Amino acid sequence: MLRPNLIYILPNLFTASSIFVGVISIVEASKNHFVLASWLILLALVFDGLDGRVARMTNTTSRFGVEFDSLADIISFGIAPAMLLFFFTGHEFGRFGILVSALYVIFGAIRLARFNISTAKTDPNVFIGLPIPTAAIFVSMWILLFHKYTLEPYSIILLFLALGVSILMVSNFRYPSFKKIRLDKPMVFKTMIILVLAASMLYLFSAEGFAIIILAYVLYGPLRALRTLNIRKIKIKR
Numbered sequence: 001m002l003r004p005n006l007i008y009i010l011p012n013l014f015t016a017s018s019i020f021v022g023v024i025s026i027v028e029a030s031k032n033h034f035v036l037a038s039w040l041i042l043l044a045l046v047f048d049g050l051d052g053r054v055a056r057m058t059n060t061t062s063r064f065g066v067e068f069d070s071l072a073d074i075i076s077f078g079i080a081p082a083m084l085l086f087f088f089t090g091h092e093f094g095r096f097g098i099l100v101s102a103l104y105v106i107f108g109a110i111r112l113a114r115f116n117i118s119t120a121k122t123d124p125n126v127f128i129g130l131p132i133p134t135a136a137i138f139v140s141m142w143i144l145l146f147h148k149y150t151l152e153p154y155s156i157i158l159l160f161l162a163l164g165v166s167i168l169m170v171s172n173f174r175y176p177s178f179k180k181i182r183l184d185k186p187m188v189f190k191t192m193i194i195l196v197l198a199a200s201m202l203y204l205f206s207a208e209g210f211a212i213i214i215l216a217y218v219l220y221g222p223l224r225a226l227r228t229l230n231i232r233k234i235k236i237k238r
Contacts, residue, residue: 008060014051015065015072018044022076029084034147037084038140042210044076045133070112077136078108085162088143089155100159104139104166108132111169127175130168130218134175138165138218141211148207165218173221 025040051069055061082101090097111132118128139162146155202209 007058008062010058011051011055011060011065012068014047014054015068018047018051018076019072021047022072022080025076025080026083029080029087032087034084034088034143037080038144041076041080041084041136041140044080045137048073048076048133066116070116073112073132074105074109077132078105078112081136081139081162084143085139085158088147089152089158093156093159097159100163100166104135104162107166107169108135114170125177127177129171129173130165130175130221132169134214134217135165135169137210138214141207141214144207145211168218168221171221173225175217175221 021040021044025037025044028034028040029037048069051065055065082104085104086097086101090101111129114129115127115131139158142158142161146152146158198209198213
């Protein structure tokens with residue numbers, strides 16, 4: 001059994017693990033081990049998800065933990081995917097490649113700073129702007145697809161995709177947070193079936209499955225905004 005003072009260290013160990021894995025991802029990307037570097041960013045996401053949940057379960061949340069988590073995010077989900085993108089294709093496009101990687105990190109840092117100062121004021125079920133971990137997984141999974149299907153001649157598309165998610169991070173589009181999902185009893189069984197099917201598809205087509213899921217989430221914000229705008233226009237006409 002953990003001693004009370006050691007329990008406070010546990011969530012921060014997961015945060016430190018996220019940073020460690022992010023740094024390894026950068027090193028592997030510099031060695032052109034793009035597949036491993038991409039999956040390491042996904043592993044960093046697992047550690048990032050565990051630190052907050054462990055802190056809440058053990059009632060060890062702290063201001064230090066929040067700040068430490070933000071610093072971890074900028075390394076694992078800001079710098080790591082930016083360097084992965086640069087080593088994979090950005091270096092081939094000179095200043096434009098450098099600019100895209102730099103903007104991704106800068107906008108990711110702005111996204112984290114805005115999140116930290118507005119957490120208490122916003123709806124906990126909604127994110128304002130695309131979360132930086134989602135942007136990181138989006139970039140890494142699409143790099144995996146381009147590498148797997150030898151689409152390197154068209155890799156400039158990745159730069160524009162990364163630039164797009166960078167802008168979405170600092171946008172005002174709303175995204176679901178899934179932090180407080182409450183399911184009715186009839187929905188529990190259906191949700192379980194859907195999750196099992198999704199897990200099966202991810203097992204068979206890991207890179208493709210993650211890429212499609214993340215793409216759907218990324219598009220949710222702009223599509224939701226368009227739908228809301230159309231509804232308002234219809235109401236005004238009436």
